[in-house]
Amino acid sequence: MPVLNKYKKTLITLLALFLLIGCEENEPLPGDPWQVSVVTPSFYPIKITQAYGVNTEQDWTMPLHGLVQTMSESELEYVRTVFPDYDGFGFPISLLTGVSGRQLGSANKHLPDSIYVYWTSLINMRFFVTKYDLSPKVKELMAKKLHYTRSDGSKGLPCYRAELFFGMLPNGKAKVWLWGCEQLIYLAELDPAREKDRDQNGATADVYRQGSKPERAKQRGIEAGVSTVPIPWEKVGKVYSKNTVELLSEQ
Template identity: 80%
Template structure:
């Protein structure tokens, strides 16, 4: 076979594979619709003002709701009902301690290409935008059917990993996991794509600081009540992961 024919054959094969992968990515998830959940350290709660997924090829934007009650969900006494040894500085990653974001309206099983979260770090009044891009490998993982044995011994013969967990830190960094089938897969650590001078509702830091009980003061009070120092931020303590489930790496999949 000539070099030219070999080249043509290779190109045809690559194009065919590219076409098949592209078709597979555009198919809807066979399991539950994708979701986004958010966790944060109890001593460094955040406020989410906007979150959505974007699919460029299909030209849609899907808003997410249910991510507003960060102050109550992140309370130290509440998190300790799930993780009794929780120190208040780490990430308590569990469906029980997370803000659960759901799609607005009908549930779209087509995956987004990117997820955007606009949020405020309430300890230091900084405004961040986090963006996470879904890779082809990740989309394949989310579409793969698995089975696993629950803690009570029952077997789930058909499960999918379709929920993202974002963990937010007061310097704007975020960690991302994929949840499903009884385990977490650690995906990435992200820098903010943007830092703003106000939140998506137009509220500035000065406005957060106003009122009889300013937000930063209420947040700092959590540490005072617990008898620990939270300012300056002890970075050696912040970001430790608390989980009752297995946590694996994306490279291990």
């Protein structure tokens, strides 16, 4: 009997820990709601047709409003106002050069389990779906309260790392960073979850070619006097940031 009671106590303790962990994961973010931003190389602009977050346990899908990648945010001359040495091939990661998506309706501070972005690579007319699954470690970082550091080194206002930056490449690959509290943390490189024959609105490559965006995308390299097709992969994907890029393993 003493041995049985010991096992019962152990099981009760483990059950309590699992319940506690589950409760903590379901707690909303204590700071600002989570949001998503997207950047792309200037020479390889994209169009986003849909983006949303999904929480499977709580059974909700949250559309992201405003996450429409227009070509103006990635214009070479505009990006160079933020990063003067920008070459047009890299990822210019900044709140000024990224396009941010915010949630529709009331602010939901519960984190999604996955984020989906549907987008079109305009330089080669390919249609991709990017999916990013938030790990427990990433959720923990997003919920952790930090403080800005003042110029004299003292503790400043509280802050949270609650913004996910996606960088899209014309072969469908994507890179993901976590931003906040003046920290930029590299999280992952993703293969496309899916490649489609049309965008989420049903527009095919032929429909896109009837408009001006694909031609304007190609014109950027011509005007800059550089070759953008074929894609020089040794140049593509360099990170431009005012902050040092940290690694998830370092957190």
